[in-house]
Amino acid sequence: MTTLQTEQHGFKAHSDGDWENRAPVQTRSERLKSVSLADFPEVTGREVNWKFTPVAQIKSLLGDKLIDGSQTFEISEAEGVELSTVPMDSELVGRGGIPEDQAAANAWGQVQAAQRILLTSQDHQTVIVKRSALTTEPTAAHTIIEAAPQANALVILENEGDAHLSETVEIVVGDAANLTVVSIQEWNDEAIHLAAHNATVGRDANLQHIVVSLGGKIVRVNPSIHLDAQGANGEGYGAYFADAGQHLEHQVYIDHNAPHTRSRVAYKGALQGEGAHAVWIGDVLIRRVATGTDSYEENRNLTLTEGTRTDSIPNLEIETGDIEGAGHASTTGRFDEEHIFYLQSRGISEDEARKLVVRGFLFDVIQRIGNEEIEDRLQEAIDAELKQSVLA
Template sequence: MASPNLGITEHSHGAGEIPISKLDTHGSFDVNDFPVPNGREEEWRFTPLRRLRGLHDGRDIADGVVKVDVQAPAEVSVETVARDDARLGTSFLPTDRVSALAYQAFTEATVVTVPADTTAAEPVFVRITGVRQGDAYGHVLVHVRRHAAATVVLEYSGTAVYADNVEFVVDDGARLDVVSLQDWERDAVQVSHQYTRVGRDARFRSFVVTLGGDLVRLSPKVGYTGPGGDAELHGLYFTGAGQHHEHRSLIDHNVSNTRSRVEYKGALSGEDAHAVWIGDVIIGEGTQGTDSYEHNRNLVLTDGTRVDSVPNLEIFTGEVEGAGHASASGRLDDIHLFYLQSRGIPADEARRLVIRGFFADLINRIEVPELRERIMAEVEEKLALHE
């Protein structure tokens, strides 16, 4: 995933010496190549480092226990492999210290392979459960081979201080739908990187749903290995009192005729609920026909919350099909409420309908019915606290 340094002059948004251009990001498997963050770096400035409980400065005592269960249909191969398996770490380079640390520290990896020309009849569930609080590290590789198709559900629950790297490799003409559900206990910490490579005419769709944890920082990164690739990243978070939910997407349109859509939506409720969305899109030099749009919307339900929403679009070519971004954070839309009330629906019921609609809009697009119901039920639980 490392982008070559093309020698583009870095620019900044007035923050001094912090380089903004993602093209200047380097990657390495060596933790020591990344200085310990101090919180002033562009990529760490929104994250409360203290609450990472040592994940960023190399605690690595691995006193936590996380177990991984996989449920998959027969046509999908599932393996647990040692860290020296040659297939691991070939699709990406860690782009920050925690990613490098996780890669250095994991002991076993889960490899899910969908053979060529095969459509998985059922979703693959990868359940990652923290059973003893403490730091723990993981690695998952999902490889969907040529013209294959699958849905993979990553489900994080229990409690841990957890860092992992997930590789999604989608070969030419293949399709991968991912649901990543961050459903941790309230005291869990997670820093995850999801590195995706989208092949020629391949399609990748991700639904990231973050509800739990004390701190969740998730960075989905997408690059393309051939023209015609299509990536849709959908996200949903409900950040409650004291929770920190941070999503940092990076789409690197490094080849021509690729498409991406990023749509992250979240609601915040309660004192010190903090949501961060960083959406980086790079349209590379010499490419043409890129079609990209990213959008973040935050529904602020109470006072005392904080939202940081930063779309970044870097374009190094004149030949772009479409590129845009939008970000909006605010209370419930008066006009939505007006419309429902003008049909006789009382104000508080109208509010309830609109808030549920905000979540249902995305949840309904998840094509795994039992997950839809479960996620909606958990949203209801959090809403009950709010109401």
């Protein structure tokens, strides 16, 4: 008598070979991290963190020679602000986190030194860091923003002009400090900007991280916020407006690595024109030690015309059941016709009503900046976008 032997489905190696070693990393925290470019395999565009990015257009930033552009910004004066140059082998470098992809590793290895902005004042200070002197030559940069314990500050990074830039921004928030970091991208139409923002937040400290992406051909700003001490609070907000042929990408990572931490993530975007593409990936990890965690993330997209594309992927990984709460949401859609009808009933034309909805949709994020002059300027920039729209 012959007994039929069957193997478990999926047990055998895949016919394309090396099945075990080719399985993708499923856990966000297990991704390869290294300051050495040689440790990363060549980017093909099929990787989980590159599959939505136009890789062919950014190849020079992934592995080619880069010039050092770390000192190409101007910084405003404020009480308790110290600017210094730090060697890349200093112990002050890498505290926010180290590279998780080829672009960041390539930039890390080619800058001569990091520019460190140390904030020490306990009285609220506003610091403007303006960068507009870059060129189209492939460039690397490294900036450290550090808030000393109990410091209180708003740091605004303004990016304008030409760029072909890959950079790391490290953010270190000391115990009981309150820090808001705002990164504004208003690049020229052909600019390419890849940025890794790596942050660590201390005990009972607060970090509010805000990204506003309006200009540039390809903009990819990826914030990673590590809540490494009890009572740490991290908030990530974003507003973006993608036009025809423009690629705006934001991959957000919140790492709850201590008890009683809190996070909020809210990104909102508008898209118009053929080929406008927005990508948002939100990863939240609640580790086993992070009891009492309170977390929520959301992404909302408003499509204004046909021909646009959005990729919105929220991910939530929980290793402990002892939490306050965790959740996520993602929506992409057209105008709410009830809102339009309400405004029309008040004597506002349909076109103007649609513009008002877009302004209010994005301003919900922009008003969190806390600087009236910057908020007004960004609102004007959004109005300019809308004037060029087919809605006009």
